[in-house]
Amino acid sequence: MRDWTRSWRTVRNGLLALAATVLLLPSPSRAQSDEPGCRPEMASLGLPVHRANLTLAALGKDEVRITFVGHATFLIETPAGVKIATDYNDYVRPQVTPDVATMNKAHSTHYSRNPDPGIKQVLPGWDPTGRGAAKHDVTMADLRVRNVPTNIRSYSGSTDFDGNSIFVFEIGELCIAHLGHLHHPLEPGHLRALGRVDVVLFPVDGSYTLDQEGMLEVLKSLQARVMIPMHFFGGGTLSRFLARSQDNWPIERRDQPVITVTKAGLPARPTMIVLPGN
Numbered sequence: 001m002r003d004w005t006r007s008w009r010t011v012r013n014g015l016l017a018l019a020a021t022v023l024l025l026p027s028p029s030r031a032q033s034d035e036p037g038c039r040p041e042m043a044s045l046g047l048p049v050h051r052a053n054l055t056l057a058a059l060g061k062d063e064v065r066i067t068f069v070g071h072a073t074f075l076i077e078t079p080a081g082v083k084i085a086t087d088y089n090d091y092v093r094p095q096v097t098p099d100v101a102t103m104n105k106a107h108s109t110h111y112s113r114n115p116d117p118g119i120k121q122v123l124p125g126w127d128p129t130g131r132g133a134a135k136h137d138v139t140m141a142d143l144r145v146r147n148v149p150t151n152i153r154s155y156s157g158s159t160d161f162d163g164n165s166i167f168v169f170e171i172g173e174l175c176i177a178h179l180g181h182l183h184h185p186l187e188p189g190h191l192r193a194l195g196r197v198d199v200v201l202f203p204v205d206g207s208y209t210l211d212q213e214g215m216l217e218v219l220k221s222l223q224a225r226v227m228i229p230m231h232f233f234g235g236g237t238l239s240r241f242l243a244r245s246q247d248n249w250p251i252e253r254r255d256q257p258v259i260t261v262t263k264a265g266l267p268a269r270p271t272m273i274v275l276p277g278n
Helices: 002-024 040-045 188-194 212-222 235-245
Strands: 064-070 073-077 083-085 100-103 121-124 137-140 143-153 159-171 174-178 199-203 226-230 251-253 258-261 271-274
Touching (some): 064 174, 064 226, 121 143, 143 188, 188 212, 199 212, 226 235, 235 271
Parallel strands (some): 083 100, 100 121, 174 199, 226 271
Antiparallel strands (some): 064 073, 073 083, 137 143, 143 159, 159 174
16 A cells, blocks of 8 residues: 555656646747737637738739628739728738728728728728718829718618718729628719729628619619629528629629739620629
């Protein structure tokens, strides 16, 4: 019995020593414990982050690259290297820090409470002071970005006048419009303010934003040569919208979430291009 007790004490002391050694080891740093490229604050929240592959070729002088990051967020890159993130939020972000971030108000997946401090221009699509409509007209290198205010439904069901914006990105001869969280048809005043639109990024969920039939009418009024759907919840919602669209425009599905466009290379007729996204 005395030998057994002595052996157990020896094993126990060894285990305690091992435990103490492990406790004294330095813990992994935040950068080591996070996934590569993951923003620390987002990893700590356990939120899904879609990262687009950004190791792409340099752009030509007339080329603009559009990457569908997910939900309503696109990364738009200009020939001069300016990077824009649309509907920048705390859940789905591009892998790089954009130079310009636009945001909309309807839900937290469309704006950020903690935008990256490295962003040079953060443009909310509403007036945070509540005094009226947001007014933006910003130039950065080869980019001009401006907004056209729209109304949204508030959570109480009333109208939040000028609560959101359509953002317009003018890059060289190209004009790209992101419709944001559009809740109503476009009126003549909106269309005049938008002007010619070459590429439109538009929501198709049909419930949180404008219904799908209404969105078809918006697209018909814009007549953009490239139409890229976003803000869909699962393939079924997108498929229903495409079924409604197929008699109006040709539809192209791409395997990658990236498209490069030029003014000269726009389709001869309005075309819907579907990019895979998160």
